[in-house]
Amino acid sequence: MIATRFMICASLVCAIASGTCDTTQAADLFVEAESFADHGGWKLDTQFIQQMGSPYLLAHGLGQKVPDAVTTVEVPEKGTYRVWIRSIDWVARWGVNPSPGTFKLSIGETTLQPTFGTVGSEWSWHDGGTVELAAAAVELRLQDLTGFDGRCDCIYLTTDLEATPPPADRVLSEWRRKQLGLPDEPQTRGGYDLVVIGGGYAGMGAAISAARMGCRVALVQDRPVLGGNGSSEVRVWAKGEIRRGKFPRIGEIIEELADSATKSPGTYEEFEDAKKERIVRAEPNIDLMLNHHAYSVEMDGERIVSVTALDTTTGAEVKILGDYFSDCTGHGWIGTWANAERTMVPTGRMGMSNMWAWDEVDAPTTFPETPWALDLSMADFPYPRDHHGQWFWESGFDKDAINDAEAIRDWNLRAVYGAFNAMKNRDGADEHTRAVLTWVAFVGGPRESQQLIGDVVLTEDDIVSKRDFPDGCVPSTWSIDLHYPKKQYAEKFPDNPFISIAVHGKGVDRSYGYPVPYRCFYSKNVENLFMAGRCISVTHEALGTVRVMKTCGMMGEVVGKAASLCAIHDCSPRQVYQDHLPDLLDLLQLPGKAHRSTPTAEIVIPADSLPLATSLGMPAGIDPASIEGIVADDSQSTKTGRWTAGTGLKDYVGFQYLYASPDSGAEIVFKLIVKDSGRYAIDVFTQSHANRSTRSPVWIRYGDQQQKQTINQRKLREEPYVSVAEIELAAGQEVTVSIETTDADGFVHADAVRLRKTDPAKHQ
Incomplete structure (x- = not known):
């Protein structure tokens, strides 16, 4: 429907009702550019609605004139109309000329004399002069003159030749709302269990994950395509390793969605916008709302009740009701409007x-x-x-x-x-x-703007020291990659350099990944707000590793599963950590295709679920689940000091093994708990190498007992492990096995530890 409005003031209506007509009242016609029936070659730009108030059309022709945008409107009455166009001279803020983004407006057979896009360093009204119009249908035509990004927000015609339209820089300002004839109250949709705002990798991951766990989900995206930075519109290839770490099922949903781009930027076809949309629409529990820009929230105390969104093609409003919300906007918009605790480093952000x-x-x-x-x-x-x-x-x-x-x-x-x-x-x-x-x-x-604060603010020190959070779950495998202006190109434009350099820090396990804690994925002070993507609770430095798209998508997968627990227990995201963390960790072990119809229904594991990934894309290790006994891999250990990951020696367990220098003070501690009483052998998995220690210290502690053993890790052996002790244990008893570097005469090797129940008959 064309967004037009014929305005007759209340006094004129009363005059007509009383038999006297004041014909001096103005007739108005208002047309949003985005509502044109045919955009021609003009692009719909929705990125800056919060700053300038509206979607607009952009003549993005790369220096070639774009085809006209055309629509037809009904003129309310015959008369002389003054024409106003809201536009901007987009280079005027830098004091340069001539204006590159120029265009004309034709109304019927008349092309208005002014050239638009030539006035104002900020969005403002440009007087287009007057035109004589009959009370009939008339064609409007936006005619690009350059192909260099002319932009048009809206067109306003009025028979009040002295009137100047008011500023319209707020989203659906009162004046614009009246011109569009919007009702006082927007249409409502919902309620949903989870409302996800932002349709990039994080938003898609959250929406599909929650929907497959039985939640009713709204996915709100302000663009016509999904994928965010990983769409054909931006063309950043999706990076970050998936399906590894503590929970190698995380990432299976993202693997379904991920495009085939092999470089950045790739081609339009490589980013597979249609595939992403098809997979989302295939989920019966998802209500996908493309071309909807969320711009405000309604609160009840510290809880979000609803998000209001603007249809970027018609101007219509919709209020989306939900129990829980996930900010996947990248900028933290939902958190901002909900007054969530947030931060933004003042300078030196990635651009x-x-x-x-x-x-x-x-x-x-x-x-x-x-x-x-x-x-x-x-x-x-x-x-x-x-x-x-x-x-x-x-x-x-x-x-x-x-x-x-x-x-x-x-x-x-x-x-x-x-x-x-x-x-x-x-x-x-x-x-x-x-x-x-x-x-x-x-x-x-x-790449970077606001960070919403959660119960944990992840730091670079946490990542480099491999701090082990009990809720660590999403593997971040990208290095701490921070961008800075590249000096050789920055000298000419020091105020705003436009070429960057990436500085990659050390300390991130690129194979196994650092497990980012769940507590980074919900707001510290807004009771029902999750977040996933690059606005999560991390410092500037930590953002350097977690911000890549597949990692952001896995955050969404965790949020979706946590939201299903919130729906089951009527609890907050924080309470999932406090009271239901084992349940969340269990859900994270499920295949990505696991699903249920409601949050309390039985979970179904489809036959076409992916096999469990133990070493996807890496040298093959031994699956810990395939080893008889109670096994603790190095990924489940507590480490101090500097350990280096390796995969070059055969028959290691899981994704990797570790090694540390002699007398470096490094230590690794494995904890194991037995279910049944009995006698158990303790096996230390180790691979041999000529530079390994012949006397690596191993401490075994249980109850009030402890014993020390040394193992020769240089010696070749047929089995991938060495037995270091046999001990009697009671049901529920905990054993710790520590491997140290003190007094070692070579590199100390650490891979996995096992408790293996032995045959009691051997000891009679």
């Missing part, structure tokens, strides 16, 4: 990228001069080899990632256009006669 691609054709091509873009020569940026401007085209490190978001995106566009101008029209011209610009991301790929 936003807008990647791009170019190609070569058979004949020479031209590209318009871009005097309004960044003034670049070929030496000012890294040459985009393989025809790609990659992830490091990034800016906004010291800018406000929330309120300056549109300016950061536009600065990135100026950088890309300035670079291609250098290739085509400056010192790169001879080499690039046949070059054409084929794709530039107009949807930004942000």
